[in-house]
Amino acid sequence: MSSKTANPVMHSAAWRISLWATLAFAIGTMIAFAMLHRFVANDIQRRSDAWLSGEVEVLGDVAARTPKDRLYGRVVGEVAELASKEVPNKLRSDGDANDSVFFLQVGDDGALKLWVGAGDGTPNLAAIRESKVIPDVPYDLRVKGFKKPFRVVSLRIEDGSHIYLGLSERDEMRVLKSLRVRLLSLWALIVLFGFAIVFYATRRMLGYVREITEAASRIGQSDLSTRVPTNKRNDEIGHLALTLNRMLDRIESSVHQLHTITDSLAHDLRSPLTAIRGKLEIALSSDVKVEQSEPIGSAIDELDRLTEFLNSSLDVAEAKADALKLSRTEVDLDHLVRSMIDLYEPCMSDKGLRVQMHSAGSLTVLADAALLHRVIANLLDNELKHLPASCNVWINLGTSGNTATLTVEDDGPGFAPEIVSHMFEQRVKGIDSKGHGLGLAFVEAVVRAHGGSVTGSNRPGGGAQLSIHWPREQPKKVVTPHSFALVNR
């Protein structure tokens, strides 16, 4: 069975556990049944032997007492015939012919004196002569012409002759065979039934584990406020669910705490910033001389930069802690990148930079539109700030499988060697960089929060290369249409 068509059930842990459990169970029951079989076989043998010993004694007695006249053969023959009718485990299958018991009397001279049984007794006599006879102890005897061996007991009577009583083991074997068949079918049934029960039980158990896993992975992706399902039972799986939920409680409270800290930090910084900015603006709009307005204007610019830095820092901190709140909508990356290039192009061409974009057309991803705008703006800001005049910037947008890839390349000086390995960390920037070292950290944090990845390197031919890989899930249903509307207001 190829892995592709194989039933997923056969790859489940429940299936493997059931197989192993059933194997152990099957071996155990098989051993138990074998011992039972042995016990029954011994018991049957013991009974046959007891019967044989008893009968041969009776027959010996009869043979010894009956006068050796013409009637001797008939009397002893009748008694032997009668005895054969009381054979234990007898199955009357093959008509009246008595082939299960024989009686044989051999004289001193070794000649056949009396024969009761199927055939003329010659092969039996031959077989007896060939075998070593232990008197009074039953032994097995194979006779030519009979498929099954006989159990034979011999007795020496007073006149020096030997009598032999033989009992075919055919009936005994038949009983044992039918016992074996029954035991085997019972075994198969028990094993199958056992497998079904074990499989059902483990599947049920592991079903809870699977539910917990699924719920946990859903929680990991999006909502920290939900919990994994707990069953009422106080078993290991119940404990697992409870432990996971307790852990989630702790994570949620830490994230909540982070939100509270960042929110209050933002609030505490924003209020004075607002007041300062407002007062500066009022000072600027009242009639001040040009030489005074210049420093006030640049102070306001600095305040705005500080605000932007505050926002980015908090965003990066939250994104690194996986606590960034995303309101995902369908966003056309192609359209977004083009409109951002429209915005940046004049500034770039003023600096002598050429921008070229290659794209296969509309490319929809599920993302937080406002954050995505800032990601693209950060990338373009980055190029603007770090490239010397008359460089080229190539922007490529494409898909491979379920990934949208945006690549920004240039033929500038590239990343400084000391930052290549850790360019996405906060505050990491090249020596000559004028930025605050948050741009790429922000880009990476936002992309990662969306489940994507960013790679940066220096191109072999010189220049920097940044690639953003964005996952393209099948759009389910859009969560909040409001946030996008806000951006476009």
Added chain:
Amino acid sequence: MTYHHSMRLLLVEDELEIQGFLKQSLSDAGYKVDSARDGKTALQFAAGKRYDVLVVDLGLPDQDGIDLILQLRRSGVSSPVLILSARRSVDDRVKGLEQGGDDYLTKPFALAELLARLRNLLRRNLAASEDATRLRVLDLELDFIKRRASRAGEVLNLSPQEFVLLEYLCRHAGRVVTRSMLLSEVWGTRIQPDTNVVDVHIYRLRGKVDTEGREPLIKTLRGIGYVLKDG
């Protein structure tokens, strides 16, 4: 700005520093401003007078700004509300909008933007453009059907984007527009670029509109934004 003389505005802001300069600049802009420091006072003001527009800060000492707006709405106040927020997460903004606030601004903000948004809420700025297919500011004329602009009868060679930019400046002629206003209205994005991308667009536009020998119309206000002269 005489048309504001009858506009009543209720300012609900607990930080006295902010309340002070807001009150001053709003009064300068022609609004009659009442200010409250908490929700309770705000409700008392709103019960006594009718306000044309409200400016509400979300972080009030006695209650959440959104609860206050809900309470005001329930008590029959239907005037537009401009929410000021020091929180930065989008959820709060959306929540604010869903619950009856009409617009929001994140602190810190530019006064020019506050005034522009108030005008927007009061639908004052749209008066000239409601049904117009043409717009005139001094000797500058915009034709919205042909998407063409001309100055003193001479057609200006503008790109579609420059036309939209000039249109926005003309619609707000005589008033300050900030960079973030331009970014959100003309480019549909709420980013704050590290670089002077917006300025370059304005310089280019200015190069086409304010050619040599003509009176410059587009003025830069350092630290604030731009203004298109209207007289």
